[in-house]
Amino acid sequence: MKSLKVLNHRLSDSSNQLAILEDDGLHRHASFKARLEALGEFPLRANGVEILQINIGKMCNQVCKHCHVDAGPDRKEIMTIETMRLCLNTLANSAIKTVDLTGGAPEMNPNFRWFVTEIKKLDKHIIVRCNLTIILANKKYHDLPEFFRQNQLEVVSSLPSFSKDRTDRQRGDGVFEDSIKALQMLNEVGYGISKNELQLNLVYNPAGAFLPPSQQALEAEYKQALLKEFGISFNNLYAITNMPISRYLDYLISTGNYDKYMEKLVSAFNPSAVKNVMCRNTISVSWDGFLYDCDFNQMLELPVNTPHTLHLKDFNLSALSTREIVIKQHCYGCTAGAGSSCGGEVTVLS
C-alpha cells in the first residue's frame, strides 16, 4: 500500500481535504465555529504552552488505513539535525515541560537517539509515540526498549484491539503479532509494570467509521485480555477518535461513510470537552520546523495564527501562549463524546 502523496491522490492536497470538510460551501453540518460562538468560547485561545509535540518525520514502516499523517515507507520528509537543534534551542529557553515525539515512526529518523539524549539533558519529560512494530522491523531497532528505559521515556503505542483480526485490518497483516512481541519486550525491561515509572500507555482508535466506546471500560477489558492471553501489562489506555482527514477521510469517502461519520461527530459535540482540547496547551512542530496548533492542523497545512512566529526560528512563547487557535470542521473530532486528544478522553462522561 502506498501513501496518498505517492499515489498523487486528490486528498494528498490539503486544500481538497479542507474543501470537503467545509462542506464545499453547502453547510450540511453545523459549523464548529458557530458551536463555539454559542458557547461563548470563540475565539478559542491557547492557555500557555506546556507540550511541544514534534513530528520528526513522515517515514514509517507501516501504512495504516486511518493514518492522518499519510505516513509510510515511501515518505521522505525527515527532520534534519539543524531543525532538531532549533527545537533544542527553543526547549532550552522555555519552561515547556513535555516533549512529545511523533511521526511516522520517530525512531526511523537517523538522529532520533541523539535528539532524545539531548532533550533529556534539558530535563524535559519525553513521550515517544512508538508504533511497536518498529522494534521488530530491523535488528538495529531491537534494543529500542532498553534505549527508552535508559532515557526514562514514556512510551505511547497504538493497539486498536486486543484481537488480531481488527488490528491487522487497520494496521496491516502481521502487525498484531509483532505488536504483542514488542509489548512483551517492553515489559521485560520494566515498562508498564509500576504505577509511576516507565509508563507504557496504549492507544485505542476505532477500526471503522465509529466513535470510541468508554475509555474506562475498554481499559479494563484490554488489561484483562492482554494479561490473560499474552502476559502483558500496561499503564493506561487512551481512546482516541479518528480525525476525518487524510487517509481516514479517504476511507470514509470511499466506503460511503463520510456523511454519517460527520453527523456522528457533530451530534456528539460535547461542550465540556472544549475546555480541555490539546491545542490549548500544545504546539505542534513539523519536520521542517513550522508551528501548528496540533498535528491535525499540521497535516491540513493550517499554520498557527501568529504571523510573526510561524517557525521555530521565530519562536515567541508569550505570543503563542495566548494565540487564537485555528479551527475548522475537523475539530469536531476532538470534542465528540468524551472528547479526544493524544492523551485520550478529555472529559469524564456521567
Added chain:
Amino acid sequence: MSDHYYNADDLAKFGNIAEYQKEMSDKFFSYYGEVFKDGHLTAKEKSLIALAVAHAVQCPYCIDAYSSDAYEKGYSEQQMMEAVHVAAAIKGGAVLVHGVQMMNKVKEIGM
C-alpha cells in the same frame, strides 16, 4: 407519507415521539438510559443482549442501532452472529416446544 413502512432516517427521529406524549416519552427514555448503563451487567454485555433481542423482535431500527453499538463496543463479527443464533434458537425452540401442546391435543382427541 412514504410509500413504504420502514425508513432508516426515522431511527434518528425516535425522540420525536415526545411531540404527541411528552411525559410518557420522557419516562421511557429516562428508563431506557438507565437500563443500558453499567450495572450488574456491563453496558457492553447489555448491548449484545439487545442485539439478540432486536433480531428476535425483528426490529430493523434496533438491529441497525445495536449492530453498530455492539461492534463499536468491541464484539467480533463471530460473537455477534452467535448472539443472533441464540435468538434464533430461542425463537425456533419457542415454536417447537408448542409441538408438545399440539401432541397433547392430538392425544386427547385421538383414539
